[in-house]
Amino acid sequence: MEIIIVKNYNEMSKKAASIMESVIREKEDCVLGLPTGSTPIGVYEELVRMHKEEGLSFEKVRTVNLDEYVGLEESNDQSYRYFMNNNLFDKVNIDKKNTNVPNGMKEDIHAECERYEEVINKMDGIDIQLLGIGNNGHIGFNEPDEELNVNTSLVVLKEDTIEANSRFFKNRSEVPKEAISMGIGTIMRAKRILLVANGKNKAKALHALISGKITTNNPASILQLHSNVTLVIDEEAASLF
Numbered sequence: 001m002e003i004i005i006v007k008n009y010n011e012m013s014k015k016a017a018s019i020m021e022s023v024i025r026e027k028e029d030c031v032l033g034l035p036t037g038s039t040p041i042g043v044y045e046e047l048v049r050m051h052k053e054e055g056l057s058f059e060k061v062r063t064v065n066l067d068e069y070v071g072l073e074e075s076n077d078q079s080y081r082y083f084m085n086n087n088l089f090d091k092v093n094i095d096k097k098n099t100n101v102p103n104g105m106k107e108d109i110h111a112e113c114e115r116y117e118e119v120i121n122k123m124d125g126i127d128i129q130l131l132g133i134g135n136n137g138h139i140g141f142n143e144p145d146e147e148l149n150v151n152t153s154l155v156v157l158k159e160d161t162i163e164a165n166s167r168f169f170k171n172r173s174e175v176p177k178e179a180i181s182m183g184i185g186t187i188m189r190a191k192r193i194l195l196v197a198n199g200k201n202k203a204k205a206l207h208a209l210i211s212g213k214i215t216t217n218n219p220a221s222i223l224q225l226h227s228n229v230t231l232v233i234d235e236e237a238a239s240l241f
């Protein structure tokens with residue numbers, strides 16, 4: 001595992017974006033696995049800047065997102081499809097047909113999970129999966145539990161995740177209780193994983209990630225089994241290393 005510790009959020013965003021850039025420049029039709037959350041916003045801003053100022057092209061790039069809430073329309077500003085359009089897709093020359101986010105409005109969520117897993121399987125691998133991490137060590141929406149899902153699945157969110165994500169909603173009762181998330185296996189099949197994190201809230205989860213032990217109580221700890229993982233984290237997030 002490669003660990004890059006940077007001073008602050010700005011440096012984290014720039015470093016991670018430059019790694020994403022090198023993948024895109026090397027393979028114009030690469031597959032990017034993408035996260036939401038507040039952490040990757042700076043990475044997306046930097047990629048948009050590279051598109052506008054340095055000719056970075058997304059024309060043939062394909063994307064798959066990690067997760068989506070169940071029950072939020074695309075037009076809801078808290079849906080992850082809305083987030084991706086707003087922070088990246090509408091600001092670069094990507095073909096929206098090449099972007100994939102699970103559809104949390106489908107009546108048959110299990111069928112949607114299967115469809116989504118199939119979309120990813122047909123892509124011949126995710127070239128780079130960008131990840132954030134939850135305070136409790138979740139990746140995507142794979143929450144700490146006795147068992148973890150291998151493939152894309154319907155997940156019930158933990159109370160601490162609902163609490164953490166309630167800051168984006170008018171009140172806590174509006175936070176969806178369920179989501180569709182790539183499974184741990186879906187994430188681990190990516191050719192390369194790039195995890196970004198900043199701030200003290202993430203220090204404990206990151207410590208578990210380099211502990212040398214794997215536990216379903218910290219889903220991110222399984223990344224220790226992947227052969228190509230880069231962490232780009234700031235000093236506060238690395239404070240327990």
Ligand code: GLP
Pocket residue numbers: 035036037038039040066067131132133134135138139140141161165
């Ligand atoms: C959400 C997302 C995760 C993300 C996490 C951390 O729950 N499903 O993919 O990594 O939150 O969010 P933040 O970056 O805002 O701390």
